[in-house]
Amino acid sequence: MAASIRSLSRRALLLGAALLVSLPASAEDTIKFGLVAAMSGQSAKSGEAIVRGLSLAMDEINAQGGVLGKKLELVVRDDESNPAKGVVAARELVQREKVAAMFGGLDTPVSMAIVPFANQNKVPFIGVWAAGTAITRNGAADNYVFRVSAVDALVDKALVDYAVKKYAIKKPGMILINNPWGESNEGGLKAALADKGLPFAGVEKFQDADVDVVPQLARLKEAGADALFLVANVAPASQVVKSLDRMGWNVPVISHWGPAGGRFTELAGPSAAKVHFIQTFSFAGTMSPKAEAVFAALKKKYPEVKTLADVTPAVGIANAYDAMHLTALAVAKAGSTDGTKVRDGFLAIDHYDGLIKSYDKPFSGENHDALSAGDYIFTHFVDGEIVPLTN
Incomplete structure (x- = not known):
């Protein structure tokens, strides 16, 4: 109980700090950006990583x-x-806080609910985690939604390619969370398998x-x-692993990145390490100079970060870090915080040397x-740390 109270207090302090990233002398002296993400519950660790990035x-x-x-000033709301x-939070950020842009968090259903609001109000909405294909490919004639994160349609192809190469699969099954994220990946996985004739x-x-x-x-x-x-976030994904253990079924599990978002190894037990899952970034291995600088800044700003295991999930940090820099470039290109001009500013970005990669004309x-x-x-997880697989 004491440990839970300490954890809750730490999260409350982090959220409080995130709400006041800067202390402006007046509203005219700052540009506000908003974040709508899960800052509590099973995904709080991921929300914390996004705030840090x-x-x-x-x-x-x-x-x-x-x-x-x-x-720049960051205003955070817990969805x-x-x-x-999430929609209520987005409305508050736009109408009360007057944010120039919003960053979107973890859950595809939440982001999908915010997308129409962002497009109708002409406020750029930048996804940094949720991977549902339709978030950015939303069919709007005037689309204000961008993303620096995984995309289900591309992830599903990568999952199938990996499973064929690693395990020579012939007839895989799908175990999917019953929500729009699961539906997005069901379609993508079926298409990717059909492309392979499987x-x-x-x-x-x-x-x-x-x-x-x-x-x-x-x-x-x-x-x-x-x-x-497997497509599910931390808690439900851990139940799949534990159910496989109860069955004694030792079958390869190739997962979307849901297990990275929190206490997966604690909840799933020793078999958590058997799950291979996709990521967009890892600090593990040989770091680039940019990664070394960001990791050093992370440890300095957040003293509780001492080892690579303490930055899990790194994708939340990396996606958000690059997204913020790209958004700042879009505002600079726009020469304004007007939503339409900032949207066009994203399309005008030529180059950004980021943490995940070097971006050349990242948006069109x-x-x-x-x-x-x-x-x-x-x-996969090794002693609580997310470690890249060599093949």
Whole structure:
């Protein structure tokens, strides 16, 4: 109980600090950006990582004089992984806080709920985690949504390619969370498998609150699945792993990045290390000079970060860090905080030497996703740290 109270207090302090990244002399002296993300519940660790990535980038930008002669300020709202609360938070950020742009957090259903609001109000909305394909490919004639994160349609191709190369799969099954994120990946995985001429053993769905997924897994085993594609966040993904242990079914599990978002190794137990999952970035291995500088700044700003295991999930930090720098460039290109001009500013970005990669014309009228399939790596947990797999 004491440990839980300390953890809650630490998160409350982090959120409080995030709400006041800078203390402006007056509103006219700053440019406000908003973040709508899960800052509590099972995904709080990921929300914390996003805040840290945005804050580190803002520190660098502010130290260089800000943008348009103004310092940047971050205003954070907790969506509690609830789409309705996410829309309320977005509305408050736009109408009350007058943010120039919003960053979107972890859950595809929440981001999908915010997308129409952002487009209708002509406020740029930049995704830094949620991977649902339709977030950016939303069909709007006037699209204000951009993303520096994974995209389900591309992730699903990468998952299938990896499973074929690593495990020589012939008939995989799918175990997917029963929400729009699961639906997005069901379509993407089916298409990716069809491109390879591969059948699938079946598609099974489960709920966030399910504590026993044995019936669904048993049906996939009976159908002859030789591997499993998993799409779920931390808590439900851990229940899949524990259910596999109860069955004694040692089958390869190739996952979207949900397990990276929190206490997966604690919840799933020793078999957590068997799950191979996709990421966009890792501090592990040989760091680039930019990664070394960001990691050093991270340790200085957040003294509790002492080892690489303390920065889990690194994707939250990296995606948010690059997204903030790209957004600052868009505002600079716009020469204004007007939403339409900032949207056009994103399309005018020529180059940014980022943490994840060097971006050359990352956005266009047809493509609002800065990362491509070639920017993904596969990882697993080793002693609580997310470590890249060598093959």
